[in-house]
Amino acid sequence: MTTPKRLTIACAIAATVLMLGGCGKKQVGPYTSKAGSNMPEGKSIDYSNGRGTITEELGPSEESLDSAPLNGENVGSLGFAGDKNSDEYKQTYGRSSMEMQPVYFDFDQATIRGDQIQRIEHNADYLKTNPNQNVLVEGNCDDRGTNEYNLALGERRAQNAKNYLIELGVEEYRIRTISYGEERPLFTGQSDFDFSQNRRDDFILE
Structure with a gap:
């Protein structure tokens, strides 16, 4: 084999090694909240303008996060025929517009x-x-407690979601809130699952 041929083969091998070395998998860090470390439950946001606080506490939770079978994990993909009365649809969207995602709450929180x-x-x-x-935030509760209490609780849930959206950069004038309390249950049973699905904010586009 002549020297030029050997040199050509050696160059080709070196180029192949360099190309393969550059195709390794990139390391991707874990998801972190864009809103910062002051956002998760238990951390308050100070609203000096009277809008309230995201972390209003109403009492200890009776149910751990692990007890609720959560809650639209395949949000955004219609694995069903779009039947709004199906359990799968209700678990994914609640009564929210399809572009939005419902937000769920612990008992009495x-x-x-x-x-x-x-x-x-x-x-x-x-x-x-x-x-x-624009968006209408609808606060909902399960049916434990009085109607009056649950209307007030639903309003606090809707208002806290509104405050959160404002903190994330959505203009306040674009957000309305309403509380239905226990009056519009999505699931009518009395199991922990039914209760967990009814403790919810829905987000309706207007």
Whole structure:
């Protein structure tokens, strides 16, 4: 084999090694909240303008996060025929518009839970990229407690979600709130699962 041929083969091998070395997998860090470390449940945001606090505590939770079978994990993909009366549809969207994601609460709590932050960030991102859309936040409760108490609790849940959206950059005038308390249950049974699905904020685009 002549020297030029050997040199050509050696160059080709070196180039191949360099190309393969550059195709290794990149290291991707874990997801962190864009809103910062002051956002998860149990951390308060100081609103000096009277809008209240995201972390209003109403009492100890009776159910751990692990007890609720959560809650639209395949959000955004319709694995069903779009039947709004199907259990799968209701678990994914609640009564929210399809572009939005419902936010769920612990028993007797109006606090935005840590595992729900990504959902409310999704809703804020959609509203920020669609500035002509307004949203109605509907607060809901399970049917334990009096009607009056649950109406007040639903209002606190809706208001806390509104405050969170504002903190994430959505204009206040684009957000309305209403409480239905226990009056519009999505699931009518009395199991822990039914209760967990009814403790919810829905986000309706207007």
